[in-house]
Amino acid sequence: TDGKVVFDHNVIHGGTGTVTSGVGNPVLVEKWMGPLELTNNTLDDGISNSESNDQIYIMNHDGNNIAAKYLISGNTIDMGWGTTYDSGHRGIGISIVGAQVGNAIAGGFTNIEISNNIINNLKPSRRGISLWNNSSNGTAGNIANAIISGNVISNAPGYSGEFGIRILGQATGAQINNNTVSGVDNALLITPYNGYQASSISAHQNSLLATSFGVNNTTTSIVYAINNWWGSASGPYHATLNPLGTGDKVSDN
Numbered sequence: 001t002d003g004k005v006v007f008d009h010n011v012i013h014g015g016t017g018t019v020t021s022g023v024g025n026p027v028l029v030e031k032w033m034g035p036l037e038l039t040n041n042t043l044d045d046g047i048s049n050s051e052s053n054d055q056i057y058i059m060n061h062d063g064n065n066i067a068a069k070y071l072i073s074g075n076t077i078d079m080g081w082g083t084t085y086d087s088g089h090r091g092i093g094i095s096i097v098g099a100q101v102g103n104a105i106a107g108g109f110t111n112i113e114i115s116n117n118i119i120n121n122l123k124p125s126r127r128g129i130s131l132w133n134n135s136s137n138g139t140a141g142n143i144a145n146a147i148i149s150g151n152v153i154s155n156a157p158g159y160s161g162e163f164g165i166r167i168l169g170q171a172t173g174a175q176i177n178n179n180t181v182s183g184v185d186n187a188l189l190i191t192p193y194n195g196y197q198a199s200s201i202s203a204h205q206n207s208l209l210a211t212s213f214g215v216n217n218t219t220t221s222i223v224y225a226i227n228n229w230w231g232s233a234s235g236p237y238h239a240t241l242n243p244l245g246t247g248d249k250v251s252d253n
Contacts, residue, residue, distance in 0.1 A: 038056060042076045043077045109144070114129055135194070146171065152180045176204075208230060210248050
């Protein structure tokens with residue numbers, strides 16, 4: 001479980017579930033301790049019959065933090081399949097989950113790069129990229145110093161996706177740079193989980209165009225979001241900090 005895995009230039013049509021249920025993750029990586037490269041793959045039809053699933057699902061739990069480099073880059077993921085778009089048929093393009101089983105045993109990541117992917121055709125309850133720490137104590141599933149860069153995340157015509165990039169629970173030092181996000185409710189969403197929250201998050205040189213918030217940070221930590229494009233040269237709208245801004249709305253922190 002510690003050699004290098006390279007999964008490159010493949011086409012994946014559909015999920016791993018049965019024909020009738022469709023439940024499953026087209027690409028699933030669990031507790032691989034060695035370097036990983038998931039690059040230049042094409043994924044589609046992964047949610048057509050499922051209750052909910054994520055197209056690239058990477059998890060760790062019950063052992064050690066993974067320090068080896070995980071590179072998820074250059075993939076194209078079509079999130080528009082299926083006919084029902086609700087929370088029961090939700091899905092994420094790329095999902096990284098620390099302490100997946102929800103306990104306090106080490107199961108985090110320290111060297112994740114998610115770069116230059118295209119995640120398109122988002123619809124309601126369809127999501128772009130997510131970092132989720134599911135640990136019961138915050139530290140066990142920490143996702144540290146993740147790089148999320150150069151990704152293009154967009155909606156299907158006539159629809160709005162749920163979010164472009166989300167950090168859920170404790171994740172430290174994430175760098176979110178040079179991404180293009182459009183046609184979603186929240187371009188960048190940062191929320192607590194199990195009483196723990198992200199910290200030292202930076203977001204620079206992104207285009208963050210959303211129907212609700214360009215940045216929606218519901219934690220008490222500060223997100224350093226500088227030199228982003230919000231849809232207007234006047235900057236993002238904030239009722240007190242930039243009331244004349246006509247770009248996308250941003251939250252207090």
